[in-house]
Amino acid sequence: xINPAHESTDVTRELFQNFSTGGIVLFYIFGFLALGxxxxxxxxxxxxxxxxxxxxxxxxxxxxxxxxVVTMLSHRTLRRRDAAAGRxxxxxxxxxxxxxxxxxxIFIDYDILxxxxxxxxxxxxxxxxxxxxxxxxLALIVGLVYMMVRRGWIKPPKLDYRRPDREPGExxxxxxxxxxxxxxxxxxxxIIGITGFLLNGSRKLWLIDDPLVWDYRWWTPVGTSIAxxxxxxxxxxxxxxxxxxxxxxxxxxxxLAFIAVIPFTKVKHIFTAGGSLMxxxxxxxxxxxxxxxxxxxxxxxxxxxxxxxxxxxxxxxxKCGRCHEACPANASGLPLSPRDLILTLREFAxxxxxxxxxxxxxxVVHGDGVNQVRAETLWSCRTCMxxxxxxxxxxxHVPIIVQMRRWLVEQGEMDPMLQGTLQKIQKRGxxxxxxxxxxxxxxxxxxxxxxxxxKEPVDFLWFVGDYASFDPRNQSVTRDxxxxxxxxGVDFGILxxxxxxxxxxxxxxxxxxxxxxxxxxxxxxLDGAEFERVVTTDPHSLNTIRNEYPQFGGQYQIYHYTSLLxxxxxxxxLQFSKQLxxxxxYHDPCHLGRFNxxxxxxxxVMQALGLDLVEMERSGENSFCCGAGxxxxxxxxxxxxxxxxxxxxxxxxxxxxxxxFVVACPKDLTMFEDxxxxxxxxxxxxxxxxxxxxxxxxxxxxxxxxxx
Amino acid sequence: xxxLVPVKQAALVEDDFELRDDGRDVDPDxxxxxxxEWDDYSLETALQLKESHDGIEVVAVTVGDDDAExxxxxxxxxxxDRAIRVWDDELGDADPVVIARVLAAxxxxxxxxxxxxxxxxxxxxxxxxxxxxxTFMGWPHAAVVVALxxxxxxxxxxxxxxxxxxxxxxxxxxxxxxxxxxxxxNTPRYASLRGIKQAxxxxxxxxxxxxxxxxxxxxxxxxxxxxxxxxxxPEKGQAEMIExxxxxxxxRIAAIVKEVMGG
Numbered sequence: 001x002i003n004p005a006h007e008s009t010d011v012t013r014e015l016f017q018n019f020s021t022g023g024i025v026l027f028y029i030f031g032f033l034a035l036g037x038x039x040x041x042x043x044x045x046x047x048x049x050x051x052x053x054x055x056x057x058x059x060x061x062x063x064x065x066x067x068x069v070v071t072m073l074s075h076r077t078l079r080r081r082d083a084a085a086g087r088x089x090x091x092x093x094x095x096x097x098x099x100x101x102x103x104x105x106i107f108i109d110y111d112i113l114x115x116x117x118x119x120x121x122x123x124x125x126x127x128x129x130x131x132x133x134x135x136x137x138l139a140l141i142v143g144l145v146y147m148m149v150r151r152g153w154i155k156p157p158k159l160d161y162r163r164p165d166r167e168p169g170e171x172x173x174x175x176x177x178x179x180x181x182x183x184x185x186x187x188x189x190x191i192i193g194i195t196g197f198l199l200n201g202s203r204k205l206w207l208i209d210d211p212l213v214w215d216y217r218w219w220t221p222v223g224t225s226i227a228x229x230x231x232x233x234x235x236x237x238x239x240x241x242x243x244x245x246x247x248x249x250x251x252x253x254x255x256l257a258f259i260a261v262i263p264f265t266k267v268k269h270i271f272t273a274g275g276s277l278m279x280x281x282x283x284x285x286x287x288x289x290x291x292x293x294x295x296x297x298x299x300x301x302x303x304x305x306x307x308x309x310x311x312x313x314x315x316x317x318x319k320c321g322r323c324h325e326a327c328p329a330n331a332s333g334l335p336l337s338p339r340d341l342i343l344t345l346r347e348f349a350x351x352x353x354x355x356x357x358x359x360x361x362x363x364v365v366h367g368d369g370v371n372q373v374r375a376e377t378l379w380s381c382r383t384c385m386x387x388x389x390x391x392x393x394x395x396x397h398v399p400i401i402v403q404m405r406r407w408l409v410e411q412g413e414m415d416p417m418l419q420g421t422l423q424k425i426q427k428r429g430x431x432x433x434x435x436x437x438x439x440x441x442x443x444x445x446x447x448x449x450x451x452x453x454x455k456e457p458v459d460f461l462w463f464v465g466d467y468a469s470f471d472p473r474n475q476s477v478t479r480d481x482x483x484x485x486x487x488x489g490v491d492f493g494i495l496x497x498x499x500x501x502x503x504x505x506x507x508x509x510x511x512x513x514x515x516x517x518x519x520x521x522x523x524x525x526l527d528g529a530e531f532e533r534v535v536t537t538d539p540h541s542l543n544t545i546r547n548e549y550p551q552f553g554g555q556y557q558i559y560h561y562t563s564l565l566x567x568x569x570x571x572x573x574l575q576f577s578k579q580l581x582x583x584x585x586y587h588d589p590c591h592l593g594r595f596n597x598x599x600x601x602x603x604x605v606m607q608a609l610g611l612d613l614v615e616m617e618r619s620g621e622n623s624f625c626c627g628a629g630x631x632x633x634x635x636x637x638x639x640x641x642x643x644x645x646x647x648x649x650x651x652x653x654x655x656x657x658x659x660x661f662v663v664a665c666p667k668d669l670t671m672f673e674d675x676x677x678x679x680x681x682x683x684x685x686x687x688x689x690x691x692x693x694x695x696x697x698x699x700x701x702x703x704x705x706x707x708x
Numbered sequence: 709x710x711x712l713v714p715v716k717q718a719a720l721v722e723d724d725f726e727l728r729d730d731g732r733d734v735d736p737d738x739x740x741x742x743x744x745e746w747d748d749y750s751l752e753t754a755l756q757l758k759e760s761h762d763g764i765e766v767v768a769v770t771v772g773d774d775d776a777e778x779x780x781x782x783x784x785x786x787x788x789d790r791a792i793r794v795w796d797d798e799l800g801d802a803d804p805v806v807i808a809r810v811l812a813a814x815x816x817x818x819x820x821x822x823x824x825x826x827x828x829x830x831x832x833x834x835x836x837x838x839x840x841x842x843t844f845m846g847w848p849h850a851a852v853v854v855a856l857x858x859x860x861x862x863x864x865x866x867x868x869x870x871x872x873x874x875x876x877x878x879x880x881x882x883x884x885x886x887x888x889x890x891x892x893x894n895t896p897r898y899a900s901l902r903g904i905k906q907a908x909x910x911x912x913x914x915x916x917x918x919x920x921x922x923x924x925x926x927x928x929x930x931x932x933x934x935x936x937x938x939x940x941x942p943e944k945g946q947a948e949m950i951e952x953x954x955x956x957x958x959x960r961i962a963a964i965v966k967e968v969m970g971g
Contacts, residue, residue: 298902422898428740435724
């Protein structure tokens with residue numbers, strides 16, 4: 001590597017070569033100025049976050065740090081559903097990180113270790129350093145150029161900043177400032193990168209006669225290519241020296257300015273996105289926060305009610321648009337985009353609590369004013385978790401929305417239909433307003449008794465849930481599942497009148513007081529019964545019992561019925577006399593799939609039934625919500641707009657020869673059977689609950705027992 | 709100023725129910741209780757006035773037993789300032805006029821500037837209480853009010869009443885007055901369970917008719933002008949499908965006419 005004629009310590013780069021002392025001092029002034037502005041900006045941001053409520057998100061720091069490092073290095077979350085952007089970001093990220101580390105090493109060598117005589121930046125290390133940074137700069141520029149092409153020519157719809165929650169012309173509808181910032185960011189970085197190479201090239205040409213420089217030129221292939229290019233353009237060595245000095249200053253001052261503006265611009269995502277990822281709660285949407293025992297007010301009304309972590313989330317958003325694209329409310333033309341909600345709140349926080357003093361009267365985030373969030377926006381959400389799941393920087397849109405809904409509920413502001421349903425639940429413990437004693441009525445039509453788990457011990461306690469108990473169409477499926485369990489010899493029972501609405505959706509509506517009551521009542525009923533495990537056909541009940549009842553002291557081992565069916569098939573307790581052979585597709589329910597990772601069991605069962613499963617474009621964790629979640633099943637969707645369930649039917653109908661659209665959730669059955677008709681596919685294919693297909697394959701004669 | 713809102717804890721009967729043994733009411737096992745639907749709207753009218761003007765006190769009052777307290781808690785949760793419950797077992801069979809007499813006595817004590825009652829109750833539907841109350845107090849009244857324009861302290865209020873056939877009647881009414889409020893005048897707010905729980909710590913003033921200066925003969929059974937004799941479901945099956953040739957059908961119809969007309 002090193003020419004034996006050269007002293008290893010001489011193979012390095014002389015810093016500030018040919019600089020006057022005044023020049024060096026000026027540069028250091030710029031440097032400290034930039035760092036000062038940067039530090040001041042960081043202070044402003046941290047002061048803003050500290051105006052929120054501390055919530056203990058920092059616990060378990062070691063695991064969180066590990067999580068962050070793995071996520072950052074793998075770029076796992078950035079590659080999802082946009083691999084090209086993920087790769088380009090990786091190029092920029094690693095390029096920038098290496099250049100930053102390199103610059104820091106030079107600083108350490110020159111300003112700290114050098115004066116102590118411990119300099120290491122020379123010789124072989126120096127040459128490898130040169131090569132690494134040269135390639136890092138190339139990666140940075142290539143990544144940035146791709147991002148420019150993406151914004152300028154590819155223009156993916158998710159990067160369109162048009163807001164569904166504002167009409168054009170409203171004072172806060174215009175987001176063109178963001179577009180300017182995006183381009184300024186890209187151009188600033190790309191110019192820093194290009195001038196870096198120009199600086200390297202001009203320096204090489206200037207020092208062409210110095211063998212300590214020129215002999216080792218190919219360790220910076222890109223920079224040296226520039227040197228040859230400049231020479232080819234007729235630039236002399238002396239001219240290159242002048243160019244070098246000019247570029248040096250331009251590059252240096254621009255880079256310092258870039259550092260200075262980090263806390264004030266989108267560049268801050270370098271820190272905020274990292275911080276957000278570090279505070280990531282893997283169960284953010286599945287397990288909503290309890291209200292503090294002594295709290296006067298519920299939920300987020302003022303910006304200062306937000307947790308510090310959620311305030312940080314507002315600044316972590318990079319407007320990548322993945323949530324915007326995944327959101328079923330946005331797809332249906334409703335006035336909600338998770339991205340725009342976060343950005344609205346960001347602007348609000350910036351306006352109201354970033355200053356030196358805080359005006360206590362201007363803190364309410366709800367309303368029709370500039371950068372306030374409208375109630376209709378919050379009520380549009382189906383809490384399907386598509387946004388939380390895909391967000392590359394772990395923003396918790398759903399918990400923020402539910403916290404804001406809690407405040408609306410406390411103010412009594414909600415859709416009259418929803419109000420009626422909540423009152424029914426308050427009075428009768430179910431959303432149908434039926435008498436409690438009717439909860440177990442569906443079992444009357446079976447030709448065997450269903451055990452009363454309040455009176456005798458059972459192996460499986462079946463938590464039936466409202467829709468499966470009271471909705472006539474679902475009752476038929478409920479009886480199918482009972483017959484399947486009976487056929488397989490499973491010892492099971494239900495709670496009859498003692499079961500109430502599990503509360504999953506009541507909680508997601510934001511009616512936390514009612515949720516607490518329902519959870520406490522159900523836990524008391526469950527604790528009064530003797531059983532080994534809980535099973536349910538309802539993914540919503542599954543989610544809250546599994547993830548949220550522990551907050552109230554209820555710890556149960558609970559399975560979705562698809563998992564139980566899988567076990568029964570594996571144990572040979574369910575054997576199918578015929579293979580069904582239908583061409584089907586399967587809709588992953590949000591609360592089973594995304595929420596509880598129950599992707600495999602239903603597919604295993606479908607395979608065992610001999611079904612020809614063709615997946616839709618959006619399946620698994622990218623499943624598209626039926627539109628019923630978050631209490632939306634208790635509100636009417638606006639007429640004249642395509643409902644999420646209809647959107648889904650169109651997607652399914654694109655599968656050639658589709659016979660059955662399979663669901664594994666009572667609400668899905670209701671929503672999709674309806675949408676099948678309204679979307680115009682009645683007669684083309686049918687919607688069925690997986691239980692119905694299992695019963696068919698077992699040749700369980702429904703007619704005989706139901707007619708009896 | 710003060711607005712008095714008389715409310716009722718109304719019965720919500722299940723789809724399949726049984727009658728009480730004495731046949732005069734529904735078996736309480738098949739009944740849930742909740743704030744009368746119309747009172748949701750009258751309370752909301754009062755609360756909206758309170759929120760748009762300074763210095764308005766909203767007082768909810770009910771005549772009812774312990775079970776009726778929940779209705780008042782709901783009112784407090786929504787934002788009423790005070791709540792009064794009047795009860796004595798003597799009132800068990802009270803008709804709307806007796807209830808109105810008690811409420812009028814409360815009004816005499818509270819001296820409100822406006823009384824906002826519901827047009828009717830969702831269970832018994834007499835539509836009488838508010839109107840009778842105005843009569844006892846000698847105040848003007850307007851029933852089935854669907855719009856109200858009133859500024860605190862004003863000598864009159866402008867109200868719109870809903871008439872049959874989609875007609876509206878606008879009238880100017882001297883204040884103080886009793887208005888009975890119709891559904892749809894506004895969108896009532898929701899009382900969250902947390903709010904109701906928090907309202908449990910607020911006081912509910914409990915009074916007897918005696919405290920209000922009413923004698924036993926004013927409120928007891930003998931004071932009632934109407935007594936419930938029986939509650940029942942009318943028999944179904946009054947229709948008959950007449951079949952056969954036109955001549956046979958005509959013959960059957962003639963027989964029915966004779967039978968019904970009594971010969």
